[in-house]
Amino acid sequence: MSKGNPYSALYYIKENKGKSILCIFMMFLATLMFLTGNYIQSVLATFDKDFLYGDTIVRVNMLSTDVKQEDFKAFSEMVEQDERLKSVKVTGYGFGSLTHSTVLGFEMSGRSYVFRSLEDMENVFARLNIEGDFSSCGHRSIIISKELAKNRGIELGDTIDHAFDPNLDGAYTVDALIDDGGYCTFYIFEDDDNLVRLYIYSDSMEGKELYDYVRNLAGDKRVQISETERDVVLPQLSIFYIVFYIVDILIAIVLAVTVNSVVTGQYLKRTYEFGVYRALGRSKKDIWKKVAAEILIMNLFACALGFCVMFLYTYLVNELYYTQKGLHLLYASKAGFFGLLICETLIVVPLIFAKAKKMSRADVTQF
Numbered sequence: 001m002s003k004g005n006p007y008s009a010l011y012y013i014k015e016n017k018g019k020s021i022l023c024i025f026m027m028f029l030a031t032l033m034f035l036t037g038n039y040i041q042s043v044l045a046t047f048d049k050d051f052l053y054g055d056t057i058v059r060v061n062m063l064s065t066d067v068k069q070e071d072f073k074a075f076s077e078m079v080e081q082d083e084r085l086k087s088v089k090v091t092g093y094g095f096g097s098l099t100h101s102t103v104l105g106f107e108m109s110g111r112s113y114v115f116r117s118l119e120d121m122e123n124v125f126a127r128l129n130i131e132g133d134f135s136s137c138g139h140r141s142i143i144i145s146k147e148l149a150k151n152r153g154i155e156l157g158d159t160i161d162h163a164f165d166p167n168l169d170g171a172y173t174v175d176a177l178i179d180d181g182g183y184c185t186f187y188i189f190e191d192d193d194n195l196v197r198l199y200i201y202s203d204s205m206e207g208k209e210l211y212d213y214v215r216n217l218a219g220d221k222r223v224q225i226s227e228t229e230r231d232v233v234l235p236q237l238s239i240f241y242i243v244f245y246i247v248d249i250l251i252a253i254v255l256a257v258t259v260n261s262v263v264t265g266q267y268l269k270r271t272y273e274f275g276v277y278r279a280l281g282r283s284k285k286d287i288w289k290k291v292a293a294e295i296l297i298m299n300l301f302a303c304a305l306g307f308c309v310m311f312l313y314t315y316l317v318n319e320l321y322y323t324q325k326g327l328h329l330l331y332a333s334k335a336g337f338f339g340l341l342i343c344e345t346l347i348v349v350p351l352i353f354a355k356a357k358k359m360s361r362a363d364v365t366q367f
Helices: 009-015 017-045 048-056 070-081 118-128 146-152 207-218 229-268 271-279 284-325 334-359
Strands: 058-062 086-091 099-101 107-109 112-115 141-145 172-178 185-188 195-201 223-225
Touching: 009 017, 009 284, 017 229, 017 284, 017 334, 048 118, 048 207, 048 229, 058 070, 058 207, 070 086, 070 195, 070 207, 070 223, 086 112, 086 118, 099 146, 112 118, 118 185, 118 195, 141 146, 146 172, 146 284, 195 207, 207 223, 229 334, 271 284, 271 334, 284 334
Parallel strands: 112 185, 141 172
Antiparallel strands: 058 195, 058 223, 086 195, 099 107, 141 185
16 A cells, blocks of 8 residues: 555554554564573573583493492493494593583583593594594593683683582693583593493484484393483473563563553544544455554564664674673574564454454444
């Protein structure tokens, strides 16, 4: 429709800029849920490498009840003889991962991996596609990503201990920084006497296929096959999504009530206008289309403005702050899109239905 046509939705918006801008601003607030969803999923994104490496490496531990290590030794031999599998033996001592801050401000920990030699680490790194200069690495070396180093204010060559991070049980030297982009922590700890753990990987399998293959190979052997990080972490982080969507719905309801009160006043003053349209032969279906078009166009303007503002904000906050902290706020995410969709649906759909239904009943003879 032409902007000069009084029946056009754009004509009303153009001729009533003040009222339209107020409605657009109220609808613009709903688009902020997209940014909120991006924050939520940015926290989960710090575990991307944990999930990837957990899909690639299956961790198998000796059970404490297997005192003579008979089952563990038998299983280790089966793995060594299997042409589809590769493995490295790992010390049974536990090693915690360095904590890292997130875009939401709280601290979390990724996965830690420990190797008894530089050779073992490089063999596994080759499968994980991790590259770097490891010539200085040896006993009590710690290897982290450049992002994690920025996040914790660590420099290459630093020696860190329990006073620096409570997850550390002793002093370790940061002997390599990798372009990994993740928040896992890798150790080299030379121990040939307490090898009661295996890291198992394959050149042809990964994920559930690899996990199931190892489990089937173990059969009735008494060994502990650890779950993948994906299976362990995702259920724990689901609370973030639950809280987010609950807040999203509550905010949508508040905005829906607010927008409805603003728009109701405008349409009440236009009852005679719509009565004239009906008297001139416009059908109820035409009235529904006009009201829907007006509200949807204003909402489109609100979304366009919201995406521009959020893109600019995300760019600036990444460049000026998060990058220096080894973090990254996502520009888009599934949580953001679903959060926006829920909010928009709860605001726009009832608004169109209520106003269109009211205006389609307008009758000029009542005035």
